Amino acid sequence: MSDAAEVGTRTGGVLAATCISTLVVNANTSAVSILLPAISADTGTSVTTLQWAVTGYSLVGAAVIVTSGSLGDVFGRRKVFQLGLLLFVLSCILIALAGSGGMVIAGRVIQGAAGATILACGLSLLSVANTGDAQVRAVSLWGAAAAVGAAAGPLVGGLLVDATGWQGLFWIDAGIAALCMVLTALTVRESRDPNRPKTIDYAGTVLIALVLTPLILGVTQSGEWGWLSLATLGCFAVSVGAGYAFIAVERRVAVPLVDLALLRNRVLVGSTIAILIGAGTINALMYLLSLYFQDPATLGLSPLEAGLATLPATVGLVLVAPLVPRLAAKFGGRQTIGLGFALTTGGFVIVALVNASWTYTAFLLPLIAIAVGMGLSNGPASAGATAAVPENQVGGASGISNMARYVGAAVATALAATIYGNVISAQTDDGALPDAALASGLSVASWVMAVFSFLGVLMAFVIARHRAAKGTLADAAAAAAAQSFTLPTSATPGQDAPENV
Structure with a gap:
């Protein structure tokens, strides 16, 4: 095999291993909320307790997302990426074999560390394996894989619950991750950052x-x-x-997890808060609707039907995102963020008006509004986070924004779950019928999410003008992936994404 052919094979292997693993991680993450009622019925653990399977994942991910990237830079990106895949396989097996809710939660906590490591080190491996236009194409495909995984997760999860039981998702994901380990061993070369200090925070x-x-x-x-x-x-x-x-x-510390000096940057702080709010509210929404749609006292949907019912909030977000960079380039990033959060606020307000007589069609319009709003706000906020700092600080800014996604998902889901459960309990104690109590719980939690979304509108006024992305195809991929990870755009210092990728 010629040198050029060997390089091409290895580059293709890196692209396949990182994109497939990213798709699986994001699909697995977004599918879990759909699985909770089935896991609860099988293990006898309340759904309220099982919310730790969602929040625990995000909590550990927030702590590990930056550190895992640093570990890869120091000890070897392939080595740490393989460790992440191994942890993911083991966590999937632990969850699939779980006989109790506690084991499911423990597996998901491990999976939070594994998922964050796979995302952080996978992107680094992909970036160092390519240069120039090839790097832009590769990173764009990685972003597209992340977006497709996040959108497809609830549907795949619902389909597998009906076909194989809830354990099927984790067995299949374990198998795919194991294949990615083999592919990585065969095609990915080790790489490190020789200029980075060896200290880890x-x-x-x-x-x-x-x-x-x-x-x-x-x-x-x-x-x-x-x-x-x-x-x-x-x-x-x-x-x-x-x-x-x-x-x-x-x-x-010599190399801090968070460079506190960056927090004096108004655009970065405003963008990061917007990212936190967006990630928090969409994760809280998916958690609430997954439970409400499947409860026999309300819509009584099957897991597959619930997965289909949430498609407007997942696929819609991804479909809207590619249009956003050009819109932001024309009208301004902060205006687009403000409009997005205004639509999201309106969608949550409509959901907050829910009553026990609502059928699924009543949820359709607010779900579309929330999806469009999230799509409008996610991309520009993510681009603004890295566009607002000098080139040598882009990595730190990206780390802060990625950590914010996990923090928002953990805190908002926990808050929404607590409000939902407490209101239902209080209403039931007061003699309300089950369907009315559930509707009240969803209503109050949605009002809180509407308030958070409105805070996102206010962030648009805090964020000052900054360099806007040009609206390239690479920018569209970054916008689609923005609900999961911050990718460089043509607004990022040192990045000049071509018009056609």
């Missing part, structure tokens, strides 16, 4: 988890413990204390 990683875990625990248990109980306040105190410790550590 392990303390920052632990402290991020220490900030989020007691915070989510306090929010989740507030209905049982009481908001002003010693246990709840103690959780919040630990979270605040860990936050102060995190800031102290980040000021002193």
Whole structure:
């Protein structure tokens, strides 16, 4: 085989391994909410407890997403990527064999670390394996795979629950990830960053988890413990204390998890908050609707039907995203973000008006509004996060925005689950019928998500003017992937994506 053919084979192998693994990780992540009622019925664990299978995944992902990339730079990207795939395979097997809700949650926590590692190191491997236009094409395909996986997950999950039981998703994902390990071993060369300091901010990683875990625990248990109980306040105190410790550590370490100096950048902070709100509200929505649509007291849909019913909020978001970069280039990024969050707010307000008599068609318009709104806000916010900093700080800004996605998903899902469960319990105790109690729970949680979305509108006023993406095909792929990961765009310093990729 000639040198050119060998290089082409290896490059194709890197592209296949990283894109397939990214698609599987994102599909698995978005499918889990659809599976929760089936897992609850099979394990005897309440859905309220099983929300930790969603929030625990995001919590660990927030702590690991930056650190795993750093580990790859120092110890070898292929090695750490393979470790992520191995953890993913083991976590899938653990979940598929789980006989209790606790084992499912434990598996999902491990999967959070695995998924974040696969995404961070996979993109790094892909970037170093290609140069110039080939790199732009490869990263664009990776972004498209991430978007397709996130959109297809609920439908695939619902289909597999009906066909194989909820365990089928995890067995299939374990098999695909194992094949990716073989493909990576055969085609991917090792790479490191020789210029990066060898120190890793392990303390920052632990402290991020220490900030989020007691915070989510306090929010989740507030209905049982009481908001002003010693246990709840103690959780919040630990979270605040860990936050102060995190800031102290980040000021002193050689290579911090979060460069605190970047937080003085108004555009970056505004974009990051917008990303956090967007990721939080869409994950909370998918969690709530997955439960509401499948409950026998309301719509009583099967898992497959529920997966189909959520398609307007997943596929719609991806379909709208490619149109957004050119819209943002024409009218401005912050205007597009503001319009997107305004539509999302309106969609949540409509859902908040739900009553027990609603059929699925009543949800269709607000789901489309939320999908279009999310599509409009995600891409420009992600592009703004990396466009607002100098070229040597793009990696740090991208890390902050990616961490924000996981934080938003963890906190908002936990809050929505707590509100939903507490309202249903209170309504039931007051003698409400099950369908009315469920509708009230969805209504109150949706009002809270509407408030968060409106805060996103306000972020559009905070974000100052910044360099806009040109609207290339690469920008469209980055916008589609923005619900999962921040990719470079033509607005990123040092990036000049061509018009045709």
